[in-house]
Amino acid sequence: ATSKELEEIKAMLASGLDEDMSALAKQEIESLETQLDRQLRELKLALLPKDANDERDIIMEIRAGAGGDEAGLFAADLFRMYTRYAQSKGWETDIIDSNESGIGGFKEIIFAIKGKGAFSRLKYERGVHRVQRVPVTESSGRIHTSTATVAVLPQADEIEVAINPNDLKIDFYHSRGAGGQNVNKVATAVRITHLPTGIVSICQDERSQLRNRMKAMSVLRARLLDSEQRKQEEEISKQRRSQVGTGDRAEKIRTYNFPQDRISDHRIGLTLRNLPRTLDGELDELIDALATSDQSKRLEGQLA
Template sequence: MEDRLREARQRYDDVSAQLSDPAIHADPKRLRDLSREHSQLAQIVEASARLDKAQEDLAGARALLAESEGDLEMAAMARAEIEQLTADVERLEGELKRLLVPRDPLDDRDAVVEIRAGTGGDEAALFAGDLFRMYQRYADRRGWKTELVSVSEGTAGGYKEAVFNVRGANAFGDLRWESGVHRVQRVPATEAQGRIHTSAATVAVLPEAEEVDVQINPADLKIDVYRSSGPGGQSVNTTDSAVRITHLPTGLVVTCQDEKSQHKNKDKAMGVLRSRLLDARIAEQEAERARDRRLQVGTGDRSAKIRTYNFPQSRVTDHRIGFTTHALPQVLDGDLEELLEALKMASESERAA
């Protein structure tokens, strides 16, 4: 850990010096990348300073205990302080160790979230709608912005498919663990016999790709425009503003009709397409690593059942790490902090090992 910390401090000084160079500000991408790295390194430097201070205070408390022979009150105070500071040092060492685990450079990216109803018909679409609202409320809690790209509504409510962008600090890094199959067990509103049904929806969380990440040949694209349908105001069914882009080499299809402007819909659809292509490349790399060592978290396997939402027991269980909470209503209301923190800790422990 000492070597990594020394390297991080040196890199922090180097990046700080580069950011003070006016020439860097003429290159927006370089400036953005350095600013992101500086923010990450600053967390390490600040955690290291807090640890140094706690260790210094602990040494002082131990010296005070050694000098308090015969003064029972002072000795008791010193022992209490030693106990508290020892716990603080252990906590700060753990925090610093986690910060020193090499970060995925994509973690700071904005995210593209795609939710699709799976098995279960109308009930699956209703559950996909529940997940959509859950992520929107979590984003609101974090102060992130969500931007709808496209939706396809279910016949009984909910969504067959919903695609939206999440913009905010560390959006992809926090939401990436949500990719996979989410299963719900509950009595559907249409069930007359009161029987519990099991339905599912799939979630894919992609890092928002920048143009430099993925180069797309315009000749590889088939672009169709058509009239919007569904909710959207006066422009629906009046102008050819909706856009469908097909990437011919891969067969990927992206549609967007949320904006009134055809140009804006095309830009949004291209953004999602770039993210899907980048995600496919990442998935190949993750599959290669997984062949050597199967990780519980972060394998990128979208077909894996990752979580169950059991309504009769008010239970949410994440199967990758064996995490269970009986606060299902709060989770569906966007209270995901405890669950996502547990997943993040498990992933960091694996990577550190």
């Protein structure tokens, strides 16, 4: 109807109108053209191919990077941020494996997030996160820069990723807590190595060997699926490059600047204030902007 209205008003304008009616017709034409542009964009967005992983649960892996103990504390901050965000969405979180740094931080923490749309919202978080602040361990007040890496893996089920038991090397050992002390007398920790690829999965957070093995297998399936999908993307398309950034774990995606109370996402040039609010799990404004940019780039890719 809008397109037909536009044609009718343009025809009226061309046939000759008085000055007042002509001005009104031009205003109406401008309004209708704006509506048509919006409707066309919405239609194109609806026709964009969906990411097959968007409705999946995920496994997140956070690892301390450069910066020693401060990097471990930053990794713990990111873990808290994502678990708070998950809670706000009503999603479940479950720690699979963790390696504490001893002062309240993590050298590494791996955890599952289960809930509708988890991957679609958190897939933009993969990459290198950088923090600038005065560490609690710094006596002279100097600002330090530290990093942590975040990986976001879509969870795979047993049907999708078939694993030959003969391809697995499974080791059981005593789990260790902070400082290296033995937590259990029974060897409950599990290390699974996928021999054809060399991919390793470890779980030691549960008291039960069986539960640790189940969790380790879940992580292994996710890593194998992720590895296979990356190969397919490299061979078939440049999809990740047409999205927001490449998703590469070596890519610096965001800086958290405490002295200036500022968070900057380098992929889309977005700067937000109120860092404590973001670190408390209020990520929707940031994620919405990333999703909008992703859609725009994908539209441009289709039209190119």
